[in-house]
Amino acid sequence: MYDFDTLIDRRSTGCFKYDGLKQIYGESELLPLWVADMDFAVSPQIQAALARRASHPIFGYNFRLPALQEALVYWQKQRHGWDVKDHHLSVLPSLMTALAYTIMAHTQPGEGILIQSPVYPPFHNSVKEQQRKLLINSLINDNGYYRIDFEDFEAKAREAKLFILCNPHNPVGRVFTQDELQTIAEICQKHKLIIFSDEIHADLVFDDNKHNPIAQMAEEITLTGISPAKSFNLAGMGTAALISQNKQLLKAVDHYNILLHTFMGNSFGIAAFTAAYSESESWLEALLGYLKANRDYLFEQMAIKFPRIKLSPLEGTFLAWLDMRDYDISESEIIRKLKEECRLALNAGSTFGSEGEGFVRLNFGCPRATLTEAISRLKRAF
Ligand SMILES: Cc1ncc(COP(=O)(O)O)c(C=O)c1O
Structure with a gap:
């Protein structure tokens, strides 16, 4: 087809x-x-939605359309069994914008941020360039298959304020299991870390692997970044979303989203995002x-x-x-x-x-x- x-x-x-x-x-x-x-x-559904939007000749400021939110709620439930109906949501230009704002909102210079390396390079950079302390929980390469060193994770979590999760993981290709995520969630709760969960690859999962949003296991401490950029090939559309059950966590991030005037979205990005999750x-x-x-x-x-x-x-x-x-x-x-x-x-x-x-x-x-x-x-x- x-x-x-x-x-x-x-x-x-x-x-x-x-x-x-x-x-x-x-x-x-x-x-x-x-x-x-x-x-x-x-x-074709995204192409049609973009053509429809282009046919209206005014491209002024956007207001977050209920259709986008509905599409996102539908998608998370349908694909990942995650009910986000009553969650709080922000629209931002990209997941890395969401990450940079989260670092600004929830950590101070010199405070520890934990990542699992090797990992998507902007994770390293966003921490270092904002003068936070990079704490690295190196993944264990077990004959090509990457596992988490939980002992090291917990030791570093003691020093950290924020943990940046990449799940599914770029570049090692892991989709972390429910058990692995549960252990991460427990350690982060115990040591009072906030989790920024980058789930941009969530829809791209093969075989019997299942993507589990970590927010389901740690909803009060998690900010989840999602976007159709990878799964629907829309990286140039400049539209992502940050979701949390915890209003205060999201509100602090939104402070920067408003300050830097990035909260209103992009006319085409909104149309593409909505058509991806509702029609594609x-x-x-x-x-x-x-x-x-x-x-x-x-x-x-x-x-x-x-x-x-x-x-x-x-x-x-x-x-x-x-x-x-x-x-x-x-x-x-x-x-x-x-x-x-x-x-x-x-x-x-x-x-x-x-x-x-x-x-x-x-x-x-x-x-x-x-x-x-x-x-x-x-x-x-x-
Ligand atoms: C794990 C991960 N997060 C984020 C991004 C970039 O997303 P955005 O363009 O929305 O910042 C990528 C792109 O490759 C990625 O692999």
């Missing part, structure tokens, strides 16, 4: 993934499997089937052709985590070979934290033909 195979030329649309290659990698003619958006057209579920189901097949193909091909590259089991997200350390060359040499010999742009692992040194992240949210080409290009150097 939906076409994920067609190669759509994204060059000259101002997209970071292609048009930003020159700035980031120094060359523009690389096959980009780096930044986390997908090379697929958005759902069958598209998402089809996407999940396509991504799962891409993942299985990638794992199969890599095992046959590149047995020295170890892939972490991938429970969720469209981002594969490749351990290249068996080649025994530096990470910069790996990236150089990928770029100059394979003509590929992938993310260097160390940008996710020192635990990622010697790894690379590969985005398989692309037509199968692109993935096949990328795998074949790897042969030029590995």
Whole structure:
């Protein structure tokens, strides 16, 4: 019903993934499997909603429409069994805006903030650049599968005010289990931490894995960031939401949302967000089937052709985590070979934290033909 195979030329649309290659990698003619958006057209329902919005010629300030809230409430209940009807909600331009405001609202310079590295680079940066103390609970790499070191987590939680959770986890591909989340929730409650739960990849979960919003286990201390940016390929739409059962927690964050005048949303973002959650579920189901097949193909091909590259089991997200350390060359040499010999742009692992040194992240949210080409290009150097 939906076409994920067609190669759509994204060059000259101002997209970071292609048009930003020159700035980031120094060359523009690389096959980009780096930044986390997908090379697929958005759902026809989203396209229609945007066309409808564009047909009205006035784009003034927005007021958070009840339709957006309804769509979000429906979606969380329908997909994740989370009832957010009576929760408080803010609209913001992005999850990283929500995170930066949360750090401003709930911590002071010098106070500890806990993250689980390797993790999405802005988690590190948002803490460091606001002069908070970065506390790192390194994930344990257990033969490629990442587990939480709870003893270390609790030791660091004693010193922290805020914990930033990434679930599903970018880049290691974990969807944390109910038991893991329960343990995290208990430790955070015991040591009076606030949880900022980044659930942007929540809808991108495969096999028998299930996404569990941690707010269900720790509603009084949790702020949950959600957005259709990843699952519906809307990262350029500038619209995300922050949800909490605890009005005071959210109100403190909203202080900055109002101060910086980012609370009114974006006309197109609101239309796309609403159409994603209220009308595009069958598209998402089809996407999940396509991504799962891409993942299985990638794992199969890599095992046959590149047995020295170890892939972490991938429970969720469209981002594969490749351990290249068996080649025994530096990470910069790996990236150089990928770029100059394979003509590929992938993310260097160390940008996710020192635990990622010697790894690379590969985005398989692309037509199968692109993935096949990328795998074949790897042969030029590995
Ligand atoms: C875990 C995670 N959080 C947040 C983002 C970015 O979200 P936003 O653009 O809404 O800040 C990404 C993008 O890759 C991500 O992987």
